[in-house]
Amino acid sequence: MKPLLFAFPGNDDLAASLIQEINAEKGEFTLRRFPDGETYIRIQTPVAERDIITFCTLHEPDEKILPLLFFAQTSKDLGARRVGLVSPYLAYLRQDRRFHEGEAVSSKYFAKALSSAFDWLVTVDPHLHRYHSLSEIYTIPTKVMHAAEKIGGWIRDHVNKPVLIGPDAESEQWVSQVARISGCPFLVLEKIRRGDRDVQVSLPDPKALSGKTPVLVDDIVSTARTMIEAVRHLRDKSATAPICIAVHGIFSGQAYEELLAAGAEKVITCNTIPHPSNVIDLSGLLVDGIKELETAKR
Numbered sequence: 343m344k345p346l347l348f349a350f351p352g353n354d355d356l357a358a359s360l361i362q363e364i365n366a367e368k369g370e371f372t373l374r375r376f377p378d379g380e381t382y383i384r385i386q387t388p389v390a391e392r393d394i395i396t397f398c399t400l401h402e403p404d405e406k407i408l409p410l411l412f413f414a415q416t417s418k419d420l421g422a423r424r425v426g427l428v429s430p431y432l433a434y435l436r437q438d439r440r441f442h443e444g445e446a447v448s449s450k451y452f453a454k455a456l457s458s459a460f461d462w463l464v465t466v467d468p469h470l471h472r473y474h475s476l477s478e479i480y481t482i483p484t485k486v487m488h489a490a491e492k493i494g495g496w497i498r499d500h501v502n503k504p505v506l507i508g509p510d511a512e513s514e515q516w517v518s519q520v521a522r523i524s525g526c527p528f529l530v531l532e533k534i535r536r537g538d539r540d541v542q543v544s545l546p547d548p549k550a551l552s553g554k555t556p557v558l559v560d561d562i563v564s565t566a567r568t569m570i571e572a573v574r575h576l577r578d579k580s581a582t583a584p585i586c587i588a589v590h591g592i593f594s595g596q597a598y599e600e601l602l603a604a605g606a607e608k609v610i611t612c613n614t615i616p617h618p619s620n621v622i623d624l625s626g627l628l629v630d631g632i633k634e635l636e637t638a639k640r
């Protein structure tokens with residue numbers, strides 16, 4: 343029988359292409375708040391003996407996590423066979439250690455909660471910095487898809503003489519791969535983060551930029567302070583305005599507008615989080631990931 347795919351609110355476009363591509367059936371459910379703010383869930387499509395794919399990207403995760411856990415539990419109570427989660431952006435990975443005495447290592451707790459509710463997980467480029475793999479904190483089978491090939495292809499097709507720039511050491515893993523795929527040079531800057539919105543980024547070498555189009559590549563843009571700092575330096579050192587590319591465009595508050603105002607030529611993201619900057623479509627990658635885990639379980 344076809345798997346049933348349930349899309350959480352705000353995920354309809356990407357979910358619709360997946361339903362078609364993997365030949366799933368669309369599941370219907372109601373998710374709303376009671377007047378006191380508690381979550382109400384009702385699953386209308388019968389789920390007994392069915393394989394379930396739950397589709398929910400996880401920016402602004404706090405408002406989504408409890409409904410997701412309740413949804414998975416309800417499906418299982420109603421007899422679903424296996425309940426998987428497709429979350430193109432997986433949240434809570436940056437707090438991967440106790441940086442200051444008394445802090446929560448929230449990445450672990452979030453992973454534990456999702457692992458307790460779902461049977462498998464597919465995501466794209468999770469922010470693995472001090473963890474080498476999701477299996478260090480997730481106890482369910484996980485499949486990580488990588489956007490590098492798609493981003494590299496976009497750069498190759500759209501940018502004249504690119505030089506890629508990673509804004510910090512953590513970005514090297516993405517930038518180096520994208521550079522290899524698009525066949526262009528790259529450099530990595532150094533970043534000091536003193537607070538959520540207080541970021542300092544080192545100056546790029548002007549020689550490396552000469553005659554090139556600077557392309558900043560990072561996995562996540564949240565406040566955009568990292569990219570904004572880098573864009574400002576690049577505007578000082580290069581005649582050509584930089585293009586900014588991120589896998590996951592969270593853009594908290596006015597971050598997107600502020601990044602454009604800082605002098606970015608364009609801001610491009612993958613469609614892991616719905617946003618007007620979405621240009622690079624990763625639906626094919628998600629289909630491959632789902633097929634792999636769906637087949638593995640049989």
Ligand code: R5P
Pocket residue numbers: 436509510512513538541560561562563564565566567568569
């Ligand atoms: C950091 O570790 C990530 O790779 C990004 O550089 C960071 O999350 C960007 O954050 P923001 O946009 O808030 O500077």
